[in-house]
Amino acid sequence: MGSPSDAEVIGRSLGEPEAFGLIYDRHAPALLRFLGRRVGSRIAEELVGELFRIAFERRKTFDVSRASALPWLYGIGSNVLLKHRRAEARRLRASARMAAAGGAADRRASAAALDARLLFPRVADAIESLPDSEREALLLFAWEELPYESVAEALELPIGTVRSRLNRARARLRELLEPNGKGRERSR
Amino acid sequence: MKPVDLAKKLRREAAFEPAVLDRGKAALMAAIRQEVPMRRPTIIPRLPYENVGAALSFLERAFGFREVPAARGVRADGAIDYTMVEFGDGMIGLGAQGAHGAFSPKRAGTASQYVTVHVDDIDAHHQRALASGAEIVSRLHDHLRDYRAYEALDLEGHRWRFLQWLREVPSK
Numbered sequence: 001m002g003s004p005s006d007a008e009v010i011g012r013s014l015g016e017p018e019a020f021g022l023i024y025d026r027h028a029p030a031l032l033r034f035l036g037r038r039v040g041s042r043i044a045e046e047l048v049g050e051l052f053r054i055a056f057e058r059r060k061t062f063d064v065s066r067a068s069a070l071p072w073l074y075g076i077g078s079n080v081l082l083k084h085r086r087a088e089a090r091r092l093r094a095s096a097r098m099a100a101a102g103g104a105a106d107r108r109a110s111a112a113a114l115d116a117r118l119l120f121p122r123v124a125d126a127i128e129s130l131p132d133s134e135r136e137a138l139l140l141f142a143w144e145e146l147p148y149e150s151v152a153e154a155l156e157l158p159i160g161t162v163r164s165r166l167n168r169a170r171a172r173l174r175e176l177l178e179p180n181g182k183g184r185e186r187s188r
Numbered sequence: 189m190k191p192v193d194l195a196k197k198l199r200r201e202a203a204f205e206p207a208v209l210d211r212g213k214a215a216l217m218a219a220i221r222q223e224v225p226m227r228r229p230t231i232i233p234r235l236p237y238e239n240v241g242a243a244l245s246f247l248e249r250a251f252g253f254r255e256v257p258a259a260r261g262v263r264a265d266g267a268i269d270y271t272m273v274e275f276g277d278g279m280i281g282l283g284a285q286g287a288h289g290a291f292s293p294k295r296a297g298t299a300s301q302y303v304t305v306h307v308d309d310i311d312a313h314h315q316r317a318l319a320s321g322a323e324i325v326s327r328l329h330d331h332l333r334d335y336r337a338y339e340a341l342d343l344e345g346h347r348w349r350f351l352q353w354l355r356e357v358p359s360k
Contacts, residue, residue: 036202173191
């Protein structure tokens with residue numbers, strides 16, 4: 001007996017609401033980790049509940065041509081996170097301090113290590129100051145390692161738009177790698 | 189370093205205690221039930237089994253029971269810890285033995301109760317149980333011109349009694 005696809009389960013949950021529990025069983029671990037990376041474990045635990053309650057309420061709107069509900073759930077998670085920008089910024093800055101300290105301890109690459117102390121806090125600032133949709137596209141791509149199509153599904157955007165947002169986010173970060181403003185060379 | 193790799197350096201995992209997911213599930217299911225009032229029987233007996241997963245497939249195959257969606261609890265090793273099956277408007281829980289001091293007849297050596305189930309077509313039900321290897325311990329026959337029934341043991345020795353009122357049995 002093959003296990004039913006997410007689309008089938010969500011379809012069934014319209015008549016048998018409790019079937020939606022299977023969607024939680026399948027995807028809650030990934031989403032909890034996702035939320036945890038963004039806002040830390042304490043808030044993530046609250047948000048994963050909110051995320052699934054919203055998903056349950058909106059299950060009628062799930063596009064059943066999609067086999068997996070995961071990108072859709074990421075999209076709901078991204079919206080839920082918007083209300084917690086401050087917690088997110090706090091965690092990002094803490095992560096930057098840790099990355100900077102880690103880099104400084106690695107004396108094998110001393111020049112790079114020196115840079116790391118300055119660099120990572122600036123990376124955090126840069127990510128933090130991206131417009132919501134660019135930051136979301138970047139983090140779904142870089143941290144969650146979603147392919148472009150899934151980022152597009154999650155953010156309900158055409159894939160071309162996702163590509164251009166990611167390019168803008170990349171450009172912002174690239175500037176940080178080149179301390180004197182303009183890049184030495186244009187990439188391609 | 190590529191810009192995206194730079195962003196990756198700031199990716200940091202959060203630590204969760206294992207119970208977090210269970211709490212989230214319980215809260216979600218409670219919210220779902222509140223949203224849609226469940227038609228649940230007032231009394232739901234639970235039968236203990238040594239192997240809940242095997243019992244579940246047997247009960248589905250032999251007796252036509254159906255697992256209640258999302259009722260299942262799974263242990264860390266992947267085995268089913270408990271679940272529920274429904275049949276008509278009735279419901280029975282299946283749980284790992286030992287919990288709440290209850291043991292499977294397979295271990296206890298004897299069944300301490302039997303469950304009566306009313307079915308729509310007793311002859312077909314009996315055929316299905318026979319074909320699935322259920323041990324029939326009381327052959328199918330009519331009682332006092334009142335009802336037709338048979339009794340069977342499931343694979344761990346729980347005793348089930350299936351019956352249909354004779355007035356509901358279509359005359360051939």
